[in-house]
Amino acid sequence: MNEWRGWRDAAEDALYGPDGFYTRPGGPGPAGHFRTSVHVSAHYATAVATLLRRVDTALGHPAELALIDVGAGRGELLTGVLGALPAAVRTRLRPYAVERAARPPGLDPLIAWRAELPAPGSLTGLLFANEWLDNVPVEVVEADADGVPRRVLVRADGTERLGGPVDGADAAWLARWWPVLAPGAGPRPSPGLRAEVGRPRDAAWARAVRTLRAGLAVTADYAHDRADRPPFGTLTGFRDGREVRPVPDGGCDLTAHVALDACAGPAAERLTQRQALHALGVDGRRPPLALATTDPIGYVRALGAAGAAAELTDPAGLGGFGWLLEPVGAACTGLLTA
Structure with missing residues (x-):
């Protein structure tokens, strides 16, 4: 069918329906179409493991420590974190992958695979959501010729x-x-201005945070602030590693940047990814040139690692992502800023 629908409903089916971009059986998963920080370098999983250990220490090393990966893809982040943890932490860890796609073969049996979040207040530990909220569908609005904000309707062919x-x-x-697009607030907006209404993301993030009884919830994503909203919105598509026109037919990713300031709770802390990863020990500085003489193989290895770290922290790229940290209880406040 090719009926007119709001972008939120159309994207929900295109991404998560029976034959959706993320849920169709046998699909390659997100890594087949675009690279997230998880896919760029093992440094990212190591940084999350470092953060998990800080949460563990702040909570007094609970008998069961949860790690909830929301929007887990094919489990790449959890796999990397498990490999970076010492046995003393791993034996107490309860890792959860929250993902609507089916469980991939060969995943560590320790990882519990779930289509929905665990019950509110049921877990203690770290909840981490990397590039999840940008795939929570939202309504798109546009100012008409008279400056009246109207909902944008779309058909499956992208019209x-x-x-x-x-x-x-x-x-x-x-x-x-x-x-700038508020109905009836001040001067009417210029025709053609667009916005994405982030209410579903605010609600999704609040629900994710409530999963924790105590600990820290973190989301990392493309983001913008109230004072600097993009005038024409950010809705776009990705297919086979290329940015494409957003078409809700199930054949491409549909993503829009996140108003993280709207999602933030009263105790939230906000950092750039560059700031967060630096605080977790990810450093993109090149190794000393003298190492090339004494240990050329080690130098090449260190140079490659520095390049990957530099990509993760590049302020004009992934390093410019927003990190939103929501402590649940006082123990996990300031773990990256103290």
Whole structure:
């Protein structure tokens, strides 16, 4: 069918329906279409393992320590973290992969694979969501010729038209978090300006945080701030490693940057990925040139590691991502900033 639908419903089916981009049987998973920080370098998993150990220490080394990976892909991050942990932590660890796709073959049996988050308040430890919220579908709105913000409707072939005016809770969210497109607030916006209404992401993140009884919840993603919202939105598609026009037919990823400031709770801390990874020991500095004379193989290895670390922390690339840290309980406050 090729009916007109709001972007949120259309993207939900295209990404997570029976034959969705992320859920179709036998698909390559996210790594077959784009690289996240997890796929760039093992440094990323090592950094998450370091953060997990800090959480463990802050919580007093509980008998069961949870690591919940939300939007786990094919389990690459959890696999890397497990490999980076000492036995004393690993034996107490309860790792959970939250992912709508089927469990991949060959995954460590220690990892529990779930389609939904565990029950609220049921776990103690670290919840980590890498590039998850940008795939939580949202409504897209656009100012019409008279400057009235209207919902953007789309068909499965990617054709768009404007629907009804934005009202209710979506209008209230725009007024608070994307004021240049707020209905009835000040001068009317210029025709063609667009926004993504992030209410579903705010709710999804709040639910994820509530999974923890105590610990730390972290999300890392493409992000923007209230004072610097992109005037034409950020909705786009990815297929086979290339950015493409967003088409909700199940054949491409559909992603939009995240208003992390709207998601943040009152105790949240925000960092760039560059700041966060530096605090966790990821350093992209080149090895000393003298090492090339004394240990040429070691020099080449260290140079490659430095290059991968530099890519993860590049402020014009992955290093510019936003990290949102939500402590649950006072023990895990300031683990990257103290």
